[in-house]
Amino acid sequence: MKESTNRTLITNPKNIICIGLNYADHIEETSLATHDFPEIFMKTSNALASHQDIVPIQDENLHYDYEGELVIVIGKAGKNICREQARDHILGYTIGNDVSARSLQFRGSQ
Structure with a gap:
């Protein structure tokens, strides 16, 4: 199977929500x-x-954890988008590895 050459590289995303x-x-x-x-x-x-x-670990004494995440890349701006039109705004999907220091994370709600 030939790999697709239609790729979009996002080097500096505006927002990570x-x-x-x-x-x-x-x-x-x-x-x-x-x-x-x-x-x-x-x-x-x-x-x-x-x-x-x-992924640099700054403090070995903190308890780090990781989770696999679904990443949805939004490629088209919008506001108050109805459910039926939501897919029109998605550029693509990928996976991410979310690394967190749990002791720092639980100081607040996130």
Whole structure:
């Protein structure tokens, strides 16, 4: 099977918007309260690493954890988009490895 050459490289994304506590096993693991709305938080673009990059661990004494994440890349701006038109705004999908220092993460809600 021939690999597609139609690729879009995003080197400096404008926003990295994350959804936390979005599945039951993780909520149970963290013992955090749930809400009727998504837990939204942001990451800066310097939090990104490329394929096979090394993720620097700054403090070996902190408890680090990692999670595989579905990443949805938005390629078309919009506001108040109805469910039926949401896919028109998606550029593509990929996977991500979210690395967190749990002791720092649990100081606040995210």
